[in-house]
Amino acid sequence: MTEIDREAVKQETMARWDSQQRRAAARIFDEIEPVRSGETVLTGGEAEWTPTGCMVTQGQRFSVSSTGANIIDRDHAVIVQPKYSLWVRIGKSGPIRKIVFEAETVFEAWADGEVEVFCKALSWWDGTDGAVISAPRTAFEGGIGYSIKLTEAPPTVVSPPDNWKFMDMFGDVTIFSGTGTDILVDTHDGDCCILQTPLDLPLNEQTRLSWSWLVEKLPSELPEDLALTHDYISVAVEFDNGLDITYLWSKELPAGYHFACPLTWWCDRETHWIVESGTENLGKWKEETRWIAADYRRAIGDKVPGKIVGVWLIANSLFQRLGGRARFRDIRIFEDGSARSVVAGSGIRCYSVS
Structure with missing residues (x-):
């Protein structure tokens, strides 16, 4: 292994990261759409899935729109956007699905029941039913807003390359x-x-x-x-x-x-x-x-x-x-x-x- 003075490199890297992120902060926050009036807001500190009141039957379509971000560190513009953090499930059980587009992601219901949402933030999933690995859940500054409705629009489909x-x-x-x-x-x-x-x-x-x-x-x-x-x-x-x-x-x-x-x-x-x-x-x-x-x-x-x-x-x-x-x-x-x-x-x- 190539030897590196780990502590010296770490200190230098963090100093450079500090300067880089402070310069980029204004641009990054300008790219985030503010939470809209009337949207429900998730902080990332929620311990349970949030019921939305939207009831669906299998095959019915519903859309999720989202705004905002969980702000981990405002000075350095370390944020988590909905496209990484906002997930849905139906009827209090898996499977779980992540939104793809923040403006609107359309799902075709895979089960009957109430649609629920969860802001994963920096947690890790423990399986595919919506439980997270045991760790403190932190309520972050800012917040991810969402709105949900039934729709006739075609489902959002993203296909990976063949055999992946x-x-x-x-x-x-x-x-x-x-x-x-x-x-x-x-x-x-x-x-x-x-x-x-x-x-x-x-x-x-x-x-x-x-x-x-x-x-x-x-x-x-x-x-x-x-x-x-x-x-x-x-x-x-x-x-x-x-x-x-x-x-x-x-x-x-x-x-x-x-x-x-x-x-x-x-x-x-x-x-x-x-x-x-x-x-x-x-x-x-x-x-x-x-x-x-x-x-x-x-x-x-x-x-x-x-x-x-x-x-x-x-x-x-x-x-x-x-x-x-x-x-x-x-x-x-x-x-x-x-x-x-x-x-x-x-x-x-x-x-x-x-």
Whole structure:
């Protein structure tokens, strides 16, 4: 691992982040539509789902419109918008769904009952029924306003690339497009999502991950190993022990540097590995190959898991709201040193080398 004077870098990064965010604060708040008169407001501190009074039957359509934001830190314009935080469910049970567009998202009811809403804010979901992982719920400044009504408008539909799906805890987004094996990632202000494709492949010393990517814009100008600067685009492998390694491109952190995710809950399961550094190769196609077991042993521990169960594409611009843009092609996992490979997103779920 590349050695870094962690404490000195942290202090310098936070000073630069402070200056960056204070300069951007006025612009960021100008981009947020104020809560409208008559809207119900959620602070992010609610312990329970909020009933809306809107009763639906399965197949009936209803729309949700939203405004405002939960303000985590006003001076630095750290905010959480409805498109990340506002979720709905029906009849006091899952499944749960996130809004896609703040102006209006139209749902087709998947059950009978009363529509409820919840402001997730900085909490993490504990399953798909609407419970959050036990942690303090904070009422933030500002607030997310919403209005809800029955409608005949067509449902809002967002489709991920073929053979991929949105991770349940993040919901549907509009930032991924393309085919299953050629994917464009275009994050906007405040987006955060993981795209997944399942696999079932043995992991051994010869297993390697390869991909091609063209990164046009990095979503962070600062080192990504702090929570408030943790905006990035990456490709990850998920293991059968619940852990994952995610490979990213950093403007400043050196290639070979790896670190545990700085976010609560994720710190126990995710490790980040810098594979590209700097801006010289932005806008150029780059080929990458990683020997997965060796990386796991160096970054996490000696006991290498038995299987790879998924490949992820991750995109986050929630904290600094700078956005990023990259294109991924031909994400492959090679087995047993063979030239044969599994192509993530191709629809192939398991392939044994003879």
